[in-house]
Amino acid sequence: MQKISRMFIWFLLMMGATCASSGSEDQNVTNLFEYYLDSSGEIPFEQIRKLKNWNPLSKNQLSFNFTNDVIWLRGKTNDDGLTQGRILSLEWKALDFVRLYYTEQDNVYKFFETGDTLPKSKWILPESLYPSFPIPKQKSGDYFYIRIQSKSLISFPIRSLSERSLNKRMIVETAITWLILGVCAVMFIFALFYFFAFGLSEFFFFCRLCCLYGSLVQWTIWKRI
Numbered sequence: 619m620q621k622i623s624r625m626f627i628w629f630l631l632m633m634g635a636t637c638a639s640s641g642s643e644d645q646n647v648t649n650l651f652e653y654y655l656d657s658s659g660e661i662p663f664e665q666i667r668k669l670k671n672w673n674p675l676s677k678n679q680l681s682f683n684f685t686n687d688v689i690w691l692r693g694k695t696n697d698d699g700l701t702q703g704r705i706l707s708l709e710w711k712a713l714d715f716v717r718l719y720y721t722e723q724d725n726v727y728k729f730f731e732t733g734d735t736l737p738k739s740k741w742i743l744p745e746s747l748y749p750s751f752p753i754p755k756q757k758s759g760d761y762f763y764i765r766i767q768s769k770s771l772i773s774f775p776i777r778s779l780s781e782r783s784l785n786k787r788m789i790v791e792t793a794i795t796w797l798i799l800g801v802c803a804v805m806f807i808f809a810l811f812y813f814f815a816f817g818l819s820e821f822f823f824f825c826r827l828c829c830l831y832g833s834l835v836q837w838t839i840w841k842r843i
Contacts, residue, residue, distance in 0.1 A: 699778035710774035
């Protein structure tokens, strides 16, 4: 028991060290964006690019709550945290659909897509925990644009990560998920032992509860693959 306690403490210390702030590797960049609300949901990107009146985001997270509007964001490509090679993470797993636009030439643009309405394998970064985009090299224009359309709650921060910081996050969440699964397995074995040893039905229902919880955790793991 003492050995297990030491291992658990060591695990927590390692997780704490991994989760520690990495300075410029993990930044909240929400207030670097400007936004425009499209109530019709039908304004094309070509027209969005020509808009002059954008609203600043002064908070450290988006605060649109539940809305039927399409939310457009634009960010400057020369801002710290929004430069090429960074990864934008929209910190909300229930987003329906998000698209990032960037211009190749004056009238030529490309886009990346992510969100719950797409299979995880079709995300631009399928290994990420949240809908995320790599910031590409933009050959023309001072801005890139993000289109958000979702029926879920839209109140979350946008973070800019380095590749190293993204990998740390994945390692931490995967380790915690498997730790929970391991604890469920141990609890199941003990409950099964006591059920056969004492014949009490309460232990049988506890076994079923462990199986159910373990299955939910396992489904979460496979959903990200």
